[in-house]
Amino acid sequence: MKLDSKIPGGPIQEKWDRYRFDMKLINPANKRKFEVIVVGSGLAGGSAAATLAELGYKVKCFYYQDSARRAHSIAAQGGINAAKNYQNDGDSIWRLFYDTVKGGDFRAREANVYRLAQVSVNIIDQCVAQGVPFAREYGGTLSNRSFGGAQVSRTFYARGQTGQQLLLGAYSALMRQAGLGAVELFPRSEMLDLVVVNGHARGIVVRDMITGEITSHAADAVVLATGGYANAFFLSTNAKGCNVTANWRAYKKGAAFANPCYTQIHPTCIPQEGDYQSKLTLMSESLRNDGRVWVPKNQGDTRAPGDIPESDRDYYLERKYPSYGNLAPRDISSRAAKEACDDGRGVGPIIGDKARGVYLDFADAIMRLGEDVIRDRYGNLFDMYQRITAENPYKVPMRIYPAPHYAMGGLWVDYNLMSTIPGLHVLGEANFSDHGANRLGASALMQGLADGYFVIPYTIGHYFATSGQKKVTTDLPEFKDAEHAVRERTKKLISIGGKRTVDSFHRELGLLLWDHCGMARNKAGLTAMLEKIPALREEFWSNVAVLGTDASLNVSLEKAGRTADFLEFGELLCRDALERGESCGGHFREEHQTEEGEAKRNDDGFCHVTAWEFTGQDGNAFHVPNKHIEPLEFDNVHLATRSYK
Amino acid sequence: MSDTINITLKVWRQKDRNDAGQLVAYEANGISTHMSFLEMLDVVNDRLEQAGQEPIAFDHDCREGICGMCSLVINGVPHGPERATTTCQLNMRHFQDGQTIVVEPWRAGPFPVLRDLIVDRSPFDRIMQAGGFVSVNTGGSPDANAIPIGKKEADLAMDAAACIGCGACVAACKNASAMLFVSAKVAQYAHLPQGQVERYDRVQKMVAQMDLEGFGACTNQYECEAVCPKEIPARFIGEMNCDYLKAALKA
Numbered sequence: 001m002k003l004d005s006k007i008p009g010g011p012i013q014e015k016w017d018r019y020r021f022d023m024k025l026i027n028p029a030n031k032r033k034f035e036v037i038v039v040g041s042g043l044a045g046g047s048a049a050a051t052l053a054e055l056g057y058k059v060k061c062f063y064y065q066d067s068a069r070r071a072h073s074i075a076a077q078g079g080i081n082a083a084k085n086y087q088n089d090g091d092s093i094w095r096l097f098y099d100t101v102k103g104g105d106f107r108a109r110e111a112n113v114y115r116l117a118q119v120s121v122n123i124i125d126q127c128v129a130q131g132v133p134f135a136r137e138y139g140g141t142l143s144n145r146s147f148g149g150a151q152v153s154r155t156f157y158a159r160g161q162t163g164q165q166l167l168l169g170a171y172s173a174l175m176r177q178a179g180l181g182a183v184e185l186f187p188r189s190e191m192l193d194l195v196v197v198n199g200h201a202r203g204i205v206v207r208d209m210i211t212g213e214i215t216s217h218a219a220d221a222v223v224l225a226t227g228g229y230a231n232a233f234f235l236s237t238n239a240k241g242c243n244v245t246a247n248w249r250a251y252k253k254g255a256a257f258a259n260p261c262y263t264q265i266h267p268t269c270i271p272q273e274g275d276y277q278s279k280l281t282l283m284s285e286s287l288r289n290d291g292r293v294w295v296p297k298n299q300g301d302t303r304a305p306g307d308i309p310e311s312d313r314d315y316y317l318e319r320k321y322p323s324y325g326n327l328a329p330r331d332i333s334s335r336a337a338k339e340a341c342d343d344g345r346g347v348g349p350i351i352g353d354k355a356r357g358v359y360l361d362f363a364d365a366i367m368r369l370g371e372d373v374i375r376d377r378y379g380n381l382f383d384m385y386q387r388i389t390a391e392n393p394y395k396v397p398m399r400i401y402p403a404p405h406y407a408m409g410g411l412w413v414d415y416n417l418m419s420t421i422p423g424l425h426v427l428g429e430a431n432f433s434d435h436g437a438n439r440l441g442a443s444a445l446m447q448g449l450a451d452g453y454f455v456i457p458y459t460i461g462h463y464f465a466t467s468g469q470k471k472v473t474t475d476l477p478e479f480k481d482a483e484h485a486v487r488e489r490t491k492k493l494i495s496i497g498g499k500r501t502v503d504s505f506h507r508e509l510g511l512l513l514w515d516h517c518g519m520a521r522n523k524a525g526l527t528a529m530l531e532k533i534p535a536l537r538e539e540f541w542s543n544v545a546v547l548g549t550d551a552s553l554n555v556s557l558e559k560a561g562r563t564a565d566f567l568e569f570g571e572l573l574c575r576d577a578l579e580r581g582e583s584c585g586g587h588f589r590e591e592h593q594t595e596e597g598e599a600k601r602n603d604d605g606f607c608h609v610t611a612w613e614f615t616g617q618d619g620n621a622f623h624v625p626n627k628h629i630e631p632l633e634f635d636n637v638h639l640a641t642r643s644y645k
Numbered sequence: 646m647s648d649t650i651n652i653t654l655k656v657w658r659q660k661d662r663n664d665a666g667q668l669v670a671y672e673a674n675g676i677s678t679h680m681s682f683l684e685m686l687d688v689v690n691d692r693l694e695q696a697g698q699e700p701i702a703f704d705h706d707c708r709e710g711i712c713g714m715c716s717l718v719i720n721g722v723p724h725g726p727e728r729a730t731t732t733c734q735l736n737m738r739h740f741q742d743g744q745t746i747v748v749e750p751w752r753a754g755p756f757p758v759l760r761d762l763i764v765d766r767s768p769f770d771r772i773m774q775a776g777g778f779v780s781v782n783t784g785g786s787p788d789a790n791a792i793p794i795g796k797k798e799a800d801l802a803m804d805a806a807a808c809i810g811c812g813a814c815v816a817a818c819k820n821a822s823a824m825l826f827v828s829a830k831v832a833q834y835a836h837l838p839q840g841q842v843e844r845y846d847r848v849q850k851m852v853a854q855m856d857l858e859g860f861g862a863c864t865n866q867y868e869c870e871a872v873c874p875k876e877i878p879a880r881f882i883g884e885m886n887c888d889y890l891k892a893a894l895k896a
Binding site: 047050051054065066067068069070072074075084086122124125126127128129130131133134135136137138139140141142158159161163164165168171172173175176178179185187210239240241273274276277278279281282383384387388390453454457499501503504545547548552553555556 | 784
């Protein structure tokens with residue numbers, strides 16, 4: 001396997017424009033001869049499926065939810081970045097590019113990030129044309145706000161429901177194409193394998209989640225837009241159904257998996273309450289615009305927050321990072337919260353051995369601006385907090401704690417968004433390309449839509465025009481073999497008849513990962529994980545209880561398949577974290593920190609992407625995967641130590 | 646107040662679309678009042694699985710009140726007793742020790758049960774395919790600030806756009822009317838300049854598809870508004886009827 005990023009030549013500002021001209025085109029009359037399978041209907045998949053259909057390609061779109069409108073992009077609250085500079089506050093494409101590279105701790109590919117910043121402006125135009133109801137000023141122009149990791153106001157938003165409104169925009173475009181017959185929709189369908197013919201991705205095997213039927217679908221290209229893997233931790237802000245299965249199946253068919261250790265732990269989530277917890281709820285990062293984060297100065301201070309005087313409070317973000325304060329980037333804010341709680345100064349219920357929570361306090365903002373202004377800005381978020389905790393955040397400070405939220409790592413892709421398997425394209429959170437080791441707030445929506453609306457529609461045509469592949473049908477042995485393997489695996493899961501529930505395995509894996517591969521990681525812990533996870537996997541395959549049959553709607557079986565894949569993926573996550581002997585962004589190795597406890601990068605040893613190649617397995621034991629390296633070159637942004645002080 | 650309660654559940658169990666189905670009683674003891682309603686069902690399912698019984702199937706995904714996947718009728722009310730709250734954000738502190746809770750799927754002809762508490766809501770997608778969009782292709786859109794939209798109108802459009810497509814409005818209506826759902830989408834575009842070109846065509850097409858799917862007419866009793874987790878106001882139904890009439894006159 002050779003990693004060729006295919007970054008075009010020329011100055012960074014001109015790369016994408018030149019490349020768009022250099023790419024081969026498909027004649028409009030010929031486009032209908034090409035079929036594309038899109039897996040996932042979120043911002044990346046939905047926008048790609050709609051746009052490819054508009055262009056004339058024949059599209060099939062698969063998703064596990066009952067409607068394309070429910071993909072988890074819908075839960076993004078805060079906003080979407082774009083270098084519009086409507087606020088005249090010094091923003092530009094270059095500044096968005098620079099902020100994103102720096103925010104990613106210099107572990108992203110410059111050319112991809114620059115393109116992302118370039119097309120960000122088109123995204124806003126497109127969404128407005130679709131009727132996305134962004135927030136507006138009284139004069140009728142679009143409103144902006146600032147977000148973590150930026151000193152300009154470039155974030156567009158629709159109350160606290162930006163992801164919902166953007167997704168409904170993409171969904172409306174997708175429904176329009178479905179109504180026109182240009183897209184065929186496959187709801188409640190789960191991709192369980194990728195089919196590779198003659199070295200090219202040519203189809204998928206799916207399970208109909210209502211009838212249990214296993215079928216194959218052939219196409220000229222496959223697009224995965226299947227999101228991230230934060231649910232490996234069991235407790236995360238992701239939807240319960242989010243999984244790594246599609247990506248993992250592709251990995252086992254030859255797609256390299258890049259930087260799995262880059263996981264984002266979001267600083268502002270509602271803390272865990274008890275052992276029964278099924279997920280953690282995110283509170284938008286935009287709250288940090290007006291909320292102040294603090295913990296008691298002294299350990300064991302159990303007074304009610306209102307009784308703790310200013311002199312006994314530690315506004316630790318403002319103290320440690322005076323220039324960014326409460327708007328410090330996510331990785332830094334999360335680690336600082338963990339530090340305060342590890343130090344015994346956390347607040348709220350005891351989880352494990354310590355209170356795991358910090359205050360996010362709006363008292364000053366309410367005093368300065370009035371309760372009405374705060375209600376107008378964050379009313380729905382405050383209501384949601386109160387519904388869950390039964391505490392009134394207008395009166396009592398919110399309690400928050402970090403939670404797994406986003407995966408910067410993902411399948412390796414080149415500048416065309418194509419993986420190491422020709423014809424397999426990967427978009428949005430499912431790929432690794434744009435956020436480096438840490439994603440800035442309001443950039444996930446931007447990347448999903450950039451990939452789907454404005455990148456893949458160009459690059460996939462070039463692939464069709466140059467790949468020279470013949471049509472295939474699902475009668476080929478490659479399809480039959482994949483179907484057979486999927487059926488065997490499903491049968492096996494049902495036949496184990498063990499004693500432990502699927503969730504008990506998933507929870508155990510999640511806790512192991514959270515403790516040893518979460519906000520802080522070290523060599524001893526990670527090394528131990530390379531034995532603990534395979535052992536847990538072994539137990540899963542001999543002692544899991546999956547009830548019911550494979551020929552009906554079976555939630556146990558769905559969860560079992562996903563958990564089995566997380567149990568394999570978790571090992572790669574830890575292996576990558578062990579291999580990367582530096583701290584950067586969301587990856588914090590305790591051995592590599594400054595005297596002040598900040599992340600210490602090692603640019604001489606690790607200024608590269610690590611992409612892993614599957615090398616086979618014996619039963620449930622995996623062979624050590626091959627490690628490939630793509631060096632990162634920084635010609636336009638000077639490699640510097642990230643400082644938010 | 647104690648932190649745990651014991652409750653009795655009566656849950657609709659139905660193997661598949663063709664099965665007759667029935668209510669089955671389950672004792673759920675030691676339920677923490679901090680749990681969400683779905684976490685309570687997780688606990689019940691965990692116990693069922695350990696006892697070798699198939700878990701109760703229910704739709705859910707984001708568990709933060711925005712995806713619109715969860716869909717339970719709890720003691721006769723879609724999404725349960727709390728106002729402006731989806732089932733996934735309904736908390737067990739709103740139930741009492743010793744209470745019996747009846748849990749059913751959405752009940753509406755156009756939403757057939759697929760298994761237990763899971764129903765088929767694909768008619769909503771087909772209504773959207775009939776006209777729930779602005780016909781623009783990707784690319785070539787004018788600058789986003791080229792169309793000024795007053796804050797008041799933009800806010801009204803957003804009020805309508807907040808619909809999560811869960812279908813509680815249909816489940817609450819004795820006619821199984823989908824008019825709140827349809828009118829929310831019609832109103833979003835009717836309040837925006839981008840939606841004007843297709844405004845009257847859209848309302849006719851979406852209403853025609855709604856009728857074709859078998860949804861009933863509005864009863865004017867506003868049960869839909871009362872159960873809507875996003876508090877979509879029933880006044881949008883009036884706006885839609887007005888546009889529908891205008892569309893008929895124009896034709």
